[in-house]
Amino acid sequence: MHLRNMTLYSIFVRNFGGTFRAVEEDLPRIRDLGVDAIWLLPIHPIGTEKRKGSLGSPYAISDYRAVNPEFGTMDDFVHLCGRAHALGLKVLIDVVYHHTSPDSVLVKEHPEYFYRKPDGSFGNHVGDWSDIIDLDFENRALWDELIDTLCFWAQYVDGFRCDVASLVPLGFWLEARKRAESVRPGCIWLAESVEHGFIRYSRMQGLVALSDSELYQAFDICYDYDVYEDYVAYAEGKLPLSAYVKSLERQESTYPADYVKLRNTENHDRPRTAELFPDPTVRENWLCWNFFQKGLALLYCGQEWAADHTPSLFDPDPVLREGKPMHEALLKKLIAMKKDPLFADGVYTPEARENDVIVSAWTLGDRKAVGVFSMRGNPASVEVPLSDGAYRDLLSEAECAVQNGRIVSDGKPLVFLVG
Numbered sequence: 001m002h003l004r005n006m007t008l009y010s011i012f013v014r015n016f017g018g019t020f021r022a023v024e025e026d027l028p029r030i031r032d033l034g035v036d037a038i039w040l041l042p043i044h045p046i047g048t049e050k051r052k053g054s055l056g057s058p059y060a061i062s063d064y065r066a067v068n069p070e071f072g073t074m075d076d077f078v079h080l081c082g083r084a085h086a087l088g089l090k091v092l093i094d095v096v097y098h099h100t101s102p103d104s105v106l107v108k109e110h111p112e113y114f115y116r117k118p119d120g121s122f123g124n125h126v127g128d129w130s131d132i133i134d135l136d137f138e139n140r141a142l143w144d145e146l147i148d149t150l151c152f153w154a155q156y157v158d159g160f161r162c163d164v165a166s167l168v169p170l171g172f173w174l175e176a177r178k179r180a181e182s183v184r185p186g187c188i189w190l191a192e193s194v195e196h197g198f199i200r201y202s203r204m205q206g207l208v209a210l211s212d213s214e215l216y217q218a219f220d221i222c223y224d225y226d227v228y229e230d231y232v233a234y235a236e237g238k239l240p241l242s243a244y245v246k247s248l249e250r251q252e253s254t255y256p257a258d259y260v261k262l263r264n265t266e267n268h269d270r271p272r273t274a275e276l277f278p279d280p281t282v283r284e285n286w287l288c289w290n291f292f293q294k295g296l297a298l299l300y301c302g303q304e305w306a307a308d309h310t311p312s313l314f315d316p317d318p319v320l321r322e323g324k325p326m327h328e329a330l331l332k333k334l335i336a337m338k339k340d341p342l343f344a345d346g347v348y349t350p351e352a353r354e355n356d357v358i359v360s361a362w363t364l365g366d367r368k369a370v371g372v373f374s375m376r377g378n379p380a381s382v383e384v385p386l387s388d389g390a391y392r393d394l395l396s397e398a399e400c401a402v403q404n405g406r407i408v409s410d411g412k413p414l415v416f417l418v419g
Contacts, residue, residue, distance in 0.1 A: 286373075
């Protein structure tokens with residue numbers, strides 16, 4: 001299956017029942033949605049020195065080669081991976097190789113692997129990250145240490161989501177991918193690429209800051225943070241829809257022809273969609289648009305319940321998963337739709353139309369997918385690239401008419417598969 005046809009489900013074990021066993025118990029439900037892979041936020045022990053909150057950030061890791069005992073044992077983790085594989089799910093784990101906790105195993109065993117401030121003390125380059133210290137990639141022995149660790153985990157998992165991958169040298173990632181491939185052929189590599197402003201700021205400080213185009217040399221998938229700022233600006237009424245769509249169109253000529261973006265409207269670092277768009281109809285349009293776009297779709301745990309609270313990374317804060325998920329039926333349709341070869345190999349065009357509507361099309365031979373998404377939930381009559389006639393909406397299963405090249409939307413999303 002092409003990566004553009006896949007859906008990835010993100011889980012922070014602490015907020016998802018708290019143990020590997022709890023995650024394992026929910027895998028059949030996740031698979032039943034049609035999800036193809038799960039991504040576990042860091043599973044490793046957390047440092048205690050300079051800890052944020054009562055439990056600490058999972059991104060302040062103290063031991064790369066162990067699992068957090070709060071989550072269970074290594075055997076529990078291996079069992080979880082085996083159960084996921086038996087269900088047909090791939091497993092990705094978080095890789096945090098830009099920094100460790102100040103009291104990590106590596107600090108004690110190899111202090112030479114770390115960045116030093118002018119006064120000789122350990123430190124970091126991003127002041128807000130006060131609970132970590134940076135690794136020093138000038139030390140080539142560090143490369144072997146980290147890549148050996150990747151190869152260890154590649155025995156069990158199918159891929160890696162690499163935290164702030166932009167701030168780690170490209171040469172390291174290229175070598176890491178080559179060596180991990182010998183352990184896990186077809187390993188999936190997802191880069192947390194960063195916003196344009198973060199890249200510019202870091203380069204002005206003389207630091208490594210890789211663009212998405214550079215990262216695509218080593219990674220299969222990059223975040224869509226290059227358009228995230230425009231997405232939020234539109235949500236807040238600071239930019240017109242056309243500016244956001246123009247950013248998406250630029251991706252088509254900026255990146256390699258086979259580029260894959262991680263499409264998401266929310267994740268563990270960003271506000272919930274329901275927080276940005278409280279109106280259910282608007283939120284539904286954004287959810288559907290996220291799956292219609294070119295790229296791999298991310299589903300953040302709780303999104304299927306339309307959760308409006310972004311869980312803390314530092315304190316106990318379980319995701320509420322009670323009752324039937326509000327978006328369950330819709331997600332099953334979207335995830336199934338995503339698997340159509342159209343959404344991997346077709347020609348893709350997003351366009352901003354009047355009344356805050358996006359009309360987008362995928363074309364492959366004599367087949368076509370057309371989506372109409374009202375990003376403010378407004379009813380509208382819009383021009384669509386379809387011949388006049390009757391078409392069945394994939395989402396509502398209602399019949400809709402195209403007359404004089406236009407279709408009337410009541411504000412709900414519409415998707416048509418033709419041919």
